[in-house]
Amino acid sequence: MDRSRCENCIVRQFNSLRALSKEELKRVSDSKTTKTVKKGQPLFEEGEKLNGVYCVRNGVSKLSKLSANGKDQIVKLAAKGEVMGQRSVIAEEHSNLSAVAVSDMEVCFIPKDSITTSLQKNPNFTLEVLRHMAHDLKEADDVIVNMSQKTVKQRIAEAFLYLKNNFGEDAEGFLALTLSREDIANVVGTATESAIRIISEFKKKGLIHTSGKRIGIKDERKLKDLAEGF
Amino acid sequence: MDRSRCENCIVRQFNSLRALSKEELKRVSDSKTTKTVKKGQPLFEEGEKLNGVYCVRNGVSKLSKLSANGKDQIVKLAAKGEVMGQRSVIAEEHSNLSAVAVSDMEVCFIPKDSITTSLQKNPNFTLEVLRHMAHDLKEADDVIVNMSQKTVKQRIAEAFLYLKNNFGEDAEGFLALTLSREDIANVVGTATESAIRIISEFKKKGLIHTSGKRIGIKDERKLKDLAEGF
DNA sequence: TGCAAAAGCTGATAATTATCATAGTATTAC
DNA sequence: GTAATACTATGATAATTATCAGCTTTTGCA
Numbered sequence: 001m002d003r004s005r006c007e008n009c010i011v012r013q014f015n016s017l018r019a020l021s022k023e024e025l026k027r028v029s030d031s032k033t034t035k036t037v038k039k040g041q042p043l044f045e046e047g048e049k050l051n052g053v054y055c056v057r058n059g060v061s062k063l064s065k066l067s068a069n070g071k072d073q074i075v076k077l078a079a080k081g082e083v084m085g086q087r088s089v090i091a092e093e094h095s096n097l098s099a100v101a102v103s104d105m106e107v108c109f110i111p112k113d114s115i116t117t118s119l120q121k122n123p124n125f126t127l128e129v130l131r132h133m134a135h136d137l138k139e140a141d142d143v144i145v146n147m148s149q150k151t152v153k154q155r156i157a158e159a160f161l162y163l164k165n166n167f168g169e170d171a172e173g174f175l176a177l178t179l180s181r182e183d184i185a186n187v188v189g190t191a192t193e194s195a196i197r198i199i200s201e202f203k204k205k206g207l208i209h210t211s212g213k214r215i216g217i218k219d220e221r222k223l224k225d226l227a228e229g230f
Numbered sequence: 231m232d233r234s235r236c237e238n239c240i241v242r243q244f245n246s247l248r249a250l251s252k253e254e255l256k257r258v259s260d261s262k263t264t265k266t267v268k269k270g271q272p273l274f275e276e277g278e279k280l281n282g283v284y285c286v287r288n289g290v291s292k293l294s295k296l297s298a299n300g301k302d303q304i305v306k307l308a309a310k311g312e313v314m315g316q317r318s319v320i321a322e323e324h325s326n327l328s329a330v331a332v333s334d335m336e337v338c339f340i341p342k343d344s345i346t347t348s349l350q351k352n353p354n355f356t357l358e359v360l361r362h363m364a365h366d367l368k369e370a371d372d373v374i375v376n377m378s379q380k381t382v383k384q385r386i387a388e389a390f391l392y393l394k395n396n397f398g399e400d401a402e403g404f405l406a407l408t409l410s411r412e413d414i415a416n417v418v419g420t421a422t423e424s425a426i427r428i429i430s431e432f433k434k435k436g437l438i439h440t441s442g443k444r445i446g447i448k449d450e451r452k453l454k455d456l457a458e459g460f
Numbered sequence: 461t462g463c464a465a466a467a468g469c470t471g472a473t474a475a476t477t478a479t480c481a482t483a484g485t486a487t488t489a490c
Numbered sequence: 491g492t493a494a495t496a497c498t499a500t501g502a503t504a505a506t507t508a509t510c511a512g513c514t515t516t517t518g519c520a
Contacts, residue, residue: 065371065372065375067375067376067378067379067380068379068380068458068459069379069380073374073375073379075371075374075375087364087367090360090361091361091368093368096371096372097371119353120354120357121353122353123349123350123351123352123353123356126356126357126360127349127350127356130320130359130360130363131321133360133363133364133367134317134320134321134363135321137317137363137366137367137370138317138323138326140367140370140371140374141305141370142295143374144303144305144370144373145295145297145303146297147374147377147378147419148297148377148418148419149297149298149299149301149303149419150297150298150299151505151506151507152506152507180467180468181467181468181469182467188378189377189378189379190378190507190508191507191509192467192468193468193469193507193508193509193510194507194508196468196469196470197469197507200469200470212468212516213467213468228298229298229299381477382476382477383476410496410497410498411497411498411499412497412498421477421478421479422497422498423477423478423479423480423498423499423500424476424477424478426498426499426500429498429499430499430500442485442486442498443486443497443498462519462520463519463520464517464518464520465516465517465518465519466515466516466517466518467514467516467517468513468514468516469512469513469514469515470511470512470513471510471511471512471513472510472511473509473510473511474507474508474509475506475507475508475509476505476506476507476508477504477505477506477507478504478505478506479503479504480501480503480504481500481501482499482500482501483499483500484497484498484500485496485497485498485499486497486498487494487495487496487497488493488494488496489492489493489494489495490491490492490493490494
């Protein structure tokens with residue numbers, strides 16, 4: 001079985017492409033290109049015109065937006081199965097976010113036409129994309145509330161739990177996705193030094209353990225309580 | 231002309247209902263009910279199961295979410311032409327937000343079925359809804375960045391500019407939409423006292439003028455600079 | 461391998477923001 | 491009209507967070 005064909009790609013199960021018909025899928029697969037992206041390399045930049053969407057086969061990308069004060073706010077982490085850039089393609093706007101790989105990645109680039117054709121002709125597909133976007137919007141609402149109502153300490157605790165739940169742990173009990181301290185700060189929207197300080201504090205209190213830049217969760221219960229404000 | 235019919239409703243121009251066919255519109259119009267909601271009254275609550283969507287004919291509603299610390303974070307202000315609750319109906323989830331009128335309102339309630347039927351059959355409509363949601367998602371991203379990277383002062387300045395641009399001014403030069411100090415605080419995600427203090431400061435500096443709870447913009451240029459961080 | 465650059469860490473201090481207390485001012489209900 | 495209630499306002503203080511500076515460790519790469 002040719003796994004490089006969309007028809008056989010497992011990743012598709014997790015995104016809206018599963019609503020495509022066999023013929024559509026064939027068309028998509030014929031038009032797509034696969035590329036590998038090294039950790040730290042950009043997939044696309046804020047303000048860039050996207051000529052298609054990126055489907056993540058492997059690895060993780062951060063989606064971020066530059067703020068006026070020069071800091072990058074990470075809005076989302078996209079993992080295996082997620083499609084990036086569809087918002088911009090649908091709204092026919094330039095991208096409002098930058099995408100940079102935070103681990104080595106393998107992605108498929110699907111040209112805009114393949115997507116828009118199906119959007120206009122296959123209501124099931126459109127509805128499926130719509131459902132995904134509705135879900136993203138809800139998550140964004142939650143992030144807004146967390147950002148404005150929780151302390152940095154709570155947000156960092158929550159970020160660690162999020163990383164565990166979404167990307168899992170490695171054999172040694174560390175979070176499988178290792179982010180730099182700066183990236184962690186940019187996820188929760190704080191200064192790098194503040195993030196580092198709180199990570200040190202968590203370590204002292206026995207909530208986490210670290211090894212280099214790797215972080216492992218030691219006391220999930222307490223982290224949860226902290227994130228909830230107790 | 232019967233303006234109570236969706237077919238003749240001007241408001242429809244501004245939302246995704248404009249993509250409906252004549253027959254669909256007739257169906258929607260036959261099934262809808264109109265109600266008036268007094269300022270301060272709720273339309274629906276967070277966690278409630280919505281059996282349809284609300285289309286705003288007049289007035290403004292705040293969409294908010296209760297945070298763990300008991301504060302209401304206002305995520306969006308919905309004005310004439312906007313449809314509320316579609317996210318929950320599409321995702322088939324309970325509402326993640328509460329809606330409360332911040333001015334006297336006139337809204338149409340459209341039962342879920344009328345919407346979902348068209349979503350499944352009319353790709354143009356689905357696509358139109360999708361485009362609107364893509365736009366909402368972009369706005370949510372922007373809010374996330376503002377919340378996490380801007381100071382309270384900047385966010386309040388920005389809120390005033392937003393209110394002016396979206397709801398306009400009255401004959402005396404005050405913002406047409408008057409929010410309580412508490413609502414302003416809940417829009418920018420800060421304590422009511424902090425918001426009041428900053429409003430006083432803006433007044434002293436001649437950026438705005440007030441009369442009771444009404445606020446008027448005096449120096450838009452400076453407010454803009456402030457919001458941008460200068 | 462070694463060295464320059466980047467990332468991580470900590471302290472001191474300043475700025476921002478929240479909280480608590482208290483009082484004045486509007487609004488509303490009776 | 492007046493009492494009750496909600497909203498606005500301001501001061502004092504505490505808590506949180508950012509910034510700047512200096513140092514150590516890790517990483518990348520010539």
